[in-house]
Amino acid sequence: MKPQIGVAHLTALDLNPGTFVKQAAKAGFSSVGLRVVPVAPGAPAYPTKVGSAEHLELRRLLESEGMELHDIEFIQIKPDIDVLSYESILEAGADLGARAVTVSGDDSDFARLTKNFGEMCDLAARFGLRVDIEFMKWRHVGTLQQACAVVDGAGKTNGAVLVDALHLSRSGGTPDQLKRLRSDMVRSVQLCDAAAQAPRDDEATIAEARGGRLFPGEGVLPLVELLRALPSGRDTAISVEMPFPSLESEARLELAWQSAMATLERAGN
Numbered sequence: 210m211k212p213q214i215g216v217a218h219l220t221a222l223d224l225n226p227g228t229f230v231k232q233a234a235k236a237g238f239s240s241v242g243l244r245v246v247p248v249a250p251g252a253p254a255y256p257t258k259v260g261s262a263e264h265l266e267l268r269r270l271l272e273s274e275g276m277e278l279h280d281i282e283f284i285q286i287k288p289d290i291d292v293l294s295y296e297s298i299l300e301a302g303a304d305l306g307a308r309a310v311t312v313s314g315d316d317s318d319f320a321r322l323t324k325n326f327g328e329m330c331d332l333a334a335r336f337g338l339r340v341d342i343e344f345m346k347w348r349h350v351g352t353l354q355q356a357c358a359v360v361d362g363a364g365k366t367n368g369a370v371l372v373d374a375l376h377l378s379r380s381g382g383t384p385d386q387l388k389r390l391r392s393d394m395v396r397s398v399q400l401c402d403a404a405a406q407a408p409r410d411d412e413a414t415i416a417e418a419r420g421g422r423l424f425p426g427e428g429v430l431p432l433v434e435l436l437r438a439l440p441s442g443r444d445t446a447i448s449v450e451m452p453f454p455s456l457e458s459e460a461r462l463e464l465a466w467q468s469a470m471a472t473l474e475r476a477g478n
Contacts, residue, residue, distance in 0.1 A: 212473050215240035215279045215448035217399060219419070220465055221458040226255050226267050230276050236462040237470075240277040242311070242448060245298055248283050258297060259304050268305050278302070279446055280341065280397070282311035284329070288321060292328045303336035308446075309397065311341050311371055314350025314359055322349070323362040330365035341371035341397050345418070346380040347411040353382045357394055369396035373450060374430050375403050375422060379414055384431055384438040392440035399450040400435075400469055402428030424451050425468040436476035447473070 216238045221229055226243055233241050247254035257264035271278060281302035284295060299310060310333055316322035330340045344356040353372065360368045372387065372395050387395060402423040408414040425432055439445050449465040456464065 212447070212470070212478055213239045214466065214469050214473070215242060215277075215446060216462065216465060217242045217448050217450035218244040218282070220449060220451050220453075221462060222253050222452070224458055226257075227270055230267070230270055230274055232459050232462050234274040234276050235459070237466040238276070238449075238462070240279040240446075240448070242280040242282060243278060243302075243305075243307075244283060245281045245302065246284055246295075248285070256298060257301050257305075259301050264301060264304070271305060278305045278307045279448065280309040280311050281307050284310060284312045285315045286312050286322055286325050286329065286342075287315045288318065290325050292325060292332055295329070296332060299333055299336045299338055303338055307338060309339040309341050309369075311343055311397075313343055313345065313348050314355070315348055317349050319349075319355075319359070319362075323359050326359050326368065327363035327365055330363060330368045334365070334367050339367045339369055339396060340365070341369050343371040343373060343376070344380065345373075345376045346414055352380045353377060353386055357390065360394065370394055371397040371399065372435070373399040373401075374432055374435055375401050375418060375450075377435070378403065378430050379407055379417075384434040387435070387438040395439065395445060397446040397448070398435065398439065399448050400425050400432055400472060401449065401451045402426060402430050402432065405429045420452055420454055422451050422453065424453060424464050425449065425472040427468070432472050433476045436473065436478055447478075 245256045333340045356370045449469045451465045
């Protein structure tokens with residue numbers, strides 16, 4: 210049985226969900242993540258509403274292509290977040306079969322952030338969703354330790370951490386840190402690679418994350434060690450997030466699949 214590998218929408222964010230699902234399936238992926246909330250005003254996002262023709266067609270397409278929707282993204286937990294305003298977004302994701310919603314921590318008041326994360330977990334639980342907090346160096350939740358502290362502080366059974374290989378490395382983290390965590394803390398891992406030289410500042414770090422990644426195996430990130438650090442017996446979702454704008458989308462997705470498979474083989478998965 211081939212490994213179940215997903216692909217994040219950022220890998221081909223220029224594609225609408227229907228086209229993305231078709232091309233991802235053709236490349237060999239078993240699941241996708243979909244960007245349904247923009248990371249900034251005017252940024253690409255593709256929300257749907259339960260019962261709409263667009264939503265029903267996407268659900269039909271996922272089924273016909275044999276694809277799963279693993280997660281929806283990207284909710285930023287800011288100081289003024291209105292958690293309940295995301296109810297229809299979570300409902301739509303769950304109706305399409307999503308298992309998780311990805312969030313970030315963008316509040317310097319960690320007590321308030323943790324409270325809001327817990328409320329998001331409560332809302333998500335109504336739809337059978339997990340909430341994965343993704344840490345990024347330039348955000349207030351910028352390290353693995355900070356993300357784990359938010360999850361622990363909220364104390365919700367459907368709260369977990371998403372580890373992106375690039376963000377782990379650029380924030381000073383290592384795969385060995387994962388070995389010291391409880392087995393249900395990290396429920397999702399995203400693979401990509403990167404050059405040895407780290408960006409000089411946050412602006413350059415953001416640019417690298419959104420358009421300067423390398424495909425797995427072409428850089429220096431310890432991807433094999435990261436995969437081997439995951440707890441055995443735990444169903445941790447593995448996906449690829451590899452925006453590579455110099456390649457056309459179909460070729461990009463095919464390369465993402467092939468390089469991820471080769472990395473999994475090296476790790477013995």
